[in-house]
Amino acid sequence: MRIGILTGGGDCPGLNAAIRAVVKRGAAEHGCSIVGFRNGWQGVIDGDAVPLTRDDVSGILVHGGTMLGTARCHPHKVEGGMEAVKDTFDHEKLDGFICIGGDGTLKAAGKVSKALNVPVIGIPKTIDNDVVGTDAAIGFDTAVTVATEAIDRLHSTAESHNRVMVVELMGRHSGWIAVTAGVAGGADIILAPEEPFDINKIAKRIKHRHRYKNFSIVAVAEGAVPAEGSDWDGESTINARGNPIAGSIGAQVTHAIEDATGFATRLTVLGYTQRGGVPTAADRLLGTRMGVAAIDAMVAGETDKFTALQGEHIVLEPFSTMSGKTKWVPEEMLEAARGL
Structure with a gap:
């Protein structure tokens, strides 16, 4: 043949x-x-x-x-x-x-x-x-391994600087990488397309955590979206073709958390590093x-x-x-x- x-x-x-x-x-x-x-x-x-x-x-x-x-x-x-x-x-x-x-x-x-x-x-x-x-x-396994290692590395910087670290991961329509790597890497909050989020509830959880820990890690899938009716004044994170705009939801969640909590918040977008390499x-x-x-x-x-x-x-x-x-x-x- x-x-x-x-x-x-x-x-x-x-x-x-x-x-x-x-x-x-x-x-x-x-x-x-x-x-x-x-x-x-x-x-x-x-x-x-x-x-x-x-x-x-x-x-x-x-x-x-x-x-x-x-x-x-x-x-x-x-x-x-x-x-x-x-x-x-x-x-x-x-x-x-x-x-x-x-x-x-x-x-x-x-x-x-x-x-x-x-x-x-x-x-x-x-x-x-x-x-x-x-x-x-x-x-999938390689992407999760790369994402988990990135979250592991963010822990030390977040704790050293008393910051909230947001990491945006790939996942346009489902949150497999964000959920799997988030759990494996010990992220404190995980946002996936399967569960639209309320930014005020997230801010409340972060404030509560910072009563006993001075840092938080937030893992966000690029396809995550705010819940309908929630208090969200960010721009649309979806383009004209109906696909998530890379980096958009991560940036907006970062700004929203910092505004709502007053805590220094920084964003890392892993992007194509998740699907490259050995x-x-x-x-x-x-x-x-x-x-x-x-x-x-x-x-x-x-x-x-x-x-x-x-x-x-x-x-x-x-x-x-x-x-x-x-x-x-x-x-x-x-x-x-x-x-x-």
Whole structure:
């Protein structure tokens, strides 16, 4: 078999582990030829292909990002995009695609599979961990590790200067990073999209804490929003496309806390540092396991499905399981965050 592979959407640690696993497993166990496409679905549209051998992927396991490059491109949204994908598929004499990406990229994969009758297997990756159907996606563990370390480091500065430290973390629609890293790092207040906040209640909690502690750490997901009807005079933190404006909610929460409490309050926006750099052991392992499962599924004739971690096992889920849905942080985790 001759299989195409691509990475789409935002980069994250662990992508190279998945690419490596597909290439090495495909060649050694199934005798497959693997063709990589640069820059996601855009590379498929443009026919920008490169053959991948075991030598090509040697040593990439420890590297962050993706050796193939990536782009936010969805063929069904590009004029002539679907036709171009089919032309590339035929020209390269492919038997299927393995697509590594988040919600948008995998949704596009599902549309390609159905519209063109082309075999497609997906591998979920996103530091936001919001893909429905899988317990974890590639990149999440590394992002949480980076965010937790940042919160750990902020503790000493906050305590030394008697300050409130606000740290804004990625998470446009769900608060997985903020809640997980916030709990692991001992943040005193955690703000996630799942629970709109009241800034006055937050200020009250901080004032109460400062009766016995002279500092506080506030972890804020970039998609956090004030509760409807709450006393909030900040500007909108959502852009015209309906997405959070990076740095906006963190800055406004910082100013609001300082105004309401009188305590010196400072902001740290981690931004892209959360999805860059060396992948953790957990993300290397997850990427490898999902890559192996994806090429095995393709050879077995599966299609229109993605690999998913459920419990201790990698299974296959239909694209319909995750398409158009968001995996929210469960109430049990939110309750734990509140209680701490």
